[in-house]
Amino acid sequence: KQRRGCLIVFEGIDRCGKSTQVKLLLTKLLENNKPTVTYSFPNRETSIGKVLDAYLKGTNLNQYATHLLFSANRWEMIESIFKNLKEGKNVILDRYAYSGVAYSAAKGLDIEWCKHADHLLPSPDIIIYLALPVKVIECRYAFGEERFDNTVFLTRVIDYFYALMSSDKHHHWCNIDASRSIESIHTEVYDIVSRKLVEEMSSSYDATMMATL
Ligand code: DGP
Numbered sequence: 001k002q003r004r005g006c007l008i009v010f011e012g013i014d015r016c017g018k019s020t021q022v023k024l025l026l027t028k029l030l031e032n033n034k035p036t037v038t039y040s041f042p043n044r045e046t047s048i049g050k051v052l053d054a055y056l057k058g059t060n061l062n063q064y065a066t067h068l069l070f071s072a073n074r075w076e077m078i079e080s081i082f083k084n085l086k087e088g089k090n091v092i093l094d095r096y097a098y099s100g101v102a103y104s105a106a107k108g109l110d111i112e113w114c115k116h117a118d119h120l121l122p123s124p125d126i127i128i129y130l131a132l133p134v135k136v137i138e139c140r141y142a143f144g145e146e147r148f149d150n151t152v153f154l155t156r157v158i159d160y161f162y163a164l165m166s167s168d169k170h171h172h173w174c175n176i177d178a179s180r181s182i183e184s185i186h187t188e189v190y191d192i193v194s195r196k197l198v199e200e201m202s203s204s205y206d207a208t209m210m211a212t213l
Contacts, residue, residue: 003201005035005090007081007122008193011098011161012130013154015140016178017185021130022094024186025193029090034197037084040094041074048073056146067104071117074100081122090197097121102160106153111160126196127171128189129161130178172196 008025010018022038029036044053048069055061061069074097084091097118105111134154143149148157165173174192178185 002086002088005085005088006126006193006197006201007085007091007093007124008196009093009096009098009124009127010130011095011102011127012132012178013134013137013157013161014146014148015137015143016130016132017182018094018130020182021128021185021189022092024182025189026092028186028190029193034090035088036090036092038092038094039077039081041077041096041099042070043073043077046073046076048076056148058147063104063107063109067100067109067114068117070100070104071097074118074121078121085122093124096124096127098127098161098164101164102157103148105160106156111163124171125201126193127165127173128192129165129173129175130185131175132178134158136179 010022012018019040022040026036026038042052042056043049051061052066052069052073055066055069081091081093097115100118101111101114104114134151137143137154138151148154165175176185176188
C-alpha cells in the first residue's frame, strides 16, 4: 500500500518568516529524496485569489463574503492537495484554515461561525507556528503596505492563534521562537518534521481525520 504524504502547515502573523522557512524546508526535503510540494494561501493567481489580492490592497468587500472567499481559495486547491498526499508526496502549506479563523475573528467575526467554512478540509499532521512579537515585525521590510499591517490588529490575531492552539485537542502544534536566526529556526523545523516523517503515515485520509478546526 502506498504511504500517504505528510501534511505540514506553517502559521503565524505577517512577516514572521513563514515563506522563508517553507522554502528552506522544501529544499532540504527534496535534497533528502522526500517528494514534497508547497502551496501558499491566499493563492493570488486564481480568479478568487485575484479578488482577495485587490481586497488586501484596499478594495472594499463585505467582511463575511471576504471570510468565505479566503476559505473558497483553500477549497479550490483541495483535489490537488489530496492527489499529492495520496501519491505519497509531502505537502507544505504556507498558511491554512487557522489563519482564516484568526484573521477574521480578529476583525470581530464570531469565531465559531468562522470555523464552519473550513470544516472538513484535510487535517494537518503537524502545525508549525512561528512566534514573533508584533514589535519585531513592525521593523521588517514593507510593513504597512497591506491592509492587515497594523500593530493593534496583529496583536489580536496572535491572541486568536493562541486561542486556537490551546483549545486544539486533535493536532500536533509546535510553537517555535521565530526571533532567532533563519538557520537555527530551519534546523529546529527540519528536526521536528523529519521525526514526524519517521512516524508511520500509512493511514489514508478518511472522515474521522478531517476535524481541521
Ligand atoms: P500573505 O500572502 O501570507 O502575506 O497573506 C496576506 C494577508 O492576508 C495577510 O495579512 C494575512 C491575510 N490572510 C491570509 N489568509 C487569510 C484568511 O484566510 N483570512 C483572512 N481574513 N485573512 C487572511
